[in-house]
Amino acid sequence: MSDPMAEIKASFFIECEELLESLQDALSDLDEGADDGETINVVFRAVHSIKGGAGAFGLDALVAFAHRFETVLDELRAGRLDLTPEAVKLFFQAADLLADEIHAAREGSREPEAAEECLQALEALLGDRGAAHRADAEDETEAADFQPMGLALDLDFDFTPEDASPASFTLQFRPDGALYASGNEPLQLLRALAEIAEVSIMTDASAVPPLDALDPEENHLSWTVQITGDVTEDEIREVFEFVEDVCQIDISSMPKSSETPLPEQPELESEPSGDTDEDEKFEPDAEANGPGPVDPAPPPTNEIAEIATEAPARTPDPGPAEQQAEAAKPSAAQPAASNTAPAAEPGATVRVDIERIDRLVNLVGELVINQAMLAQSVTEAGLPPNSAVNTGLEAFMMLTRDIQDSVMMIRAQPVKPLFQRMARIVREASSAIGKDVRLKTEGETTEVDKTVIERLADPLTHMIRNAVDHGLETPDMREAAGKPREGVVILSAHHRSGRVVIEVSDDGGGIDRKKVFEKAIEKGLVASDAQLSDSEIDNLLFLPGFSTADLVSALSGRGVGMDVVKSSIQSLGGRISITSEPGKGSCFSISLPLTLAVLDGMVVNVAGETLVVPLSSILETATLTSEDIRALGPSTNVIHLRGAFVPLFDLGAELGYRGPKRSYSGDVVLLTAQEDGARSALVVDSILEQRQVVIKGLQQSYGHIPGVAAATILGDGQIALILDPADLVQTASGNTRAIDISLAG
């Protein structure tokens, strides 16, 4: 049985992600100087909504953190706190910790250790007010022990100030059943109200039927809340902002001067029914019952019966249970909808389980294969090209392609959340080593396959840390070089010829090639007399075990890094490259396929087998002549291509389909490039076609097969292996010379 609360909770955490995203956006805006009220409101609302939701699920640690954060933001919103760069920095830090708190709440793990420290730093911004707010919050929780409601206490507390004419409102609040279904809880709303003003709360239980007639999931309660204090109607409405579609709220204000309800309250306590002044505004029964619950002296035991009989006369629209149930029904049909609204853009979106999308992607893959098979049979049937079947098939192929693209688009997600995570890495990394770093992001809306995004996080983190730690100079060095003390790291994403290019660049000192070269010699990675081009030296950074950092810092320099980055990017079908200019900075560029589900491949024939070579790895194709082939060692050949020598590999021999051939003259080679720029020539028997293939993973069934990336199904139903040329070449023997037995004999 699925637990509805667990589902609602899961959707709360998804909403938290969205809220955190808008929080980060708004903080970035603040950081860039936008200190308008609306941006601050967005920040406040995001934290407030997270707190509200967390409260509904009893996530106390998260509520406590969000509450203290929110208190500081509230001061900012009220204009009582200056928005200094230090404050923004702290807000960013608190937002990061809020993300950690949410993570901890979701995973049930320990809350982050730095939380208290950060909150104290935040509260220090408020000076004495911070302490007062905390005291307030503590009183609020301690009041629970105390039998009467906090009213009397609050009065003493707030009535001492000389300002004696607080606003006064009466709030009628009746939730619909859908309010509960969407994970909200009146208790939290009432608590939130009590946080912003003094409240006297009274439950109207008149509509609650006996047990046998009760639908426990429908609401039959309503509340009358008398609100006094320094609070506006808007602030009250804000508490109910996210539930206004699933409840009925009526706020009426009371004139300030004609009545002084507050002094009446203590009197009411001693004499519950003897109220006079307020009868004009609150109906007599409301007042008579009102103090009952908040009265320290035990009221009559059958008071509830009194409420039950008298209440219908006093509330304007109490509504019998049936009416309420009816009212709740239409909104109950869309339980989660009400909760998705906070701070999100109004654009209509649907949340779909990723498994469903994957199933759709698989089905589309099957459709593509099926369409290829159909095309093949039509060709084999020898129908004329302009026949109805052929024209129909063409239209069908175009539709298939459109469907395929559209489905892939569903899996595509903007890189923005990933970039926001990187913003945090920059903040943490720069403060750890005392550099001033600003992260600029470009092309955040660029969309990439969800899996690619997930698997990019680790390599990007590494690269960002490297840029901050190694790429940028210290502030003093920058100043000496005539640059601003604050370094800039730019993270950008854009589409380029069917691939996604993500770049991490910095305005630091560039790669110190001399140092890199010396380090590589010292580590025995290259020969001391090796002649390397600039780009070859840059590429040394990707060698396993390479690190130029003289000291191992907290961030990097342990010699694991860029080689791991490179292999992660390669496993995504991507490439990574470096450009660097001394004194001006470096740029690491990652090029990735848009999706992991289909790829453009070249279909080739090798020893009677059909294979697919990813088009992205092929530089060019050529037909060999005997002059092109040069022997190198006893069993290997290289080919001479435009002044360069490229090792020759025989795919048939490497894959074990046959032995090396006697002569490769007249054979076709595919010239492939590896990520490090090294090239190799793969011999195939013939090239069949170039087409898009659907990737079918082999990993699950066969594990990693050297040289083979995956498989696909061709139009004729045949299964073809998709090769991974870079991997193949790494493990290849390079044996392209048949042993001539006749000569030996």
Next chain:
Amino acid sequence: MTALALPDRIDLATVRPLQASLQCVATEDVALDASSVTHFGALGLQLLLSAAKTARNAGHRFEIAERSEAFDSALTRFGVSLEDLQHLPDAEAPCH
């Protein structure tokens, strides 16, 4: 007298099964143990109010014997007194 322990959280997810176990208030005296309640939501309040009403109509004793801090705190916030949730015929205070 039947003793019933309330679950930790009384909310949308738990009110229906709890309603079933509370049906006995119509036929016998019941004492609830709310000492382990960590979350007492409005639907829980409604259910206990309904149970108290049922017990009152049937003339049975309905008592909340043990209470947790969270339970009391929620009651306070709802503006409901403990007496609203109980029916204690023998200890009935005189009406005024």
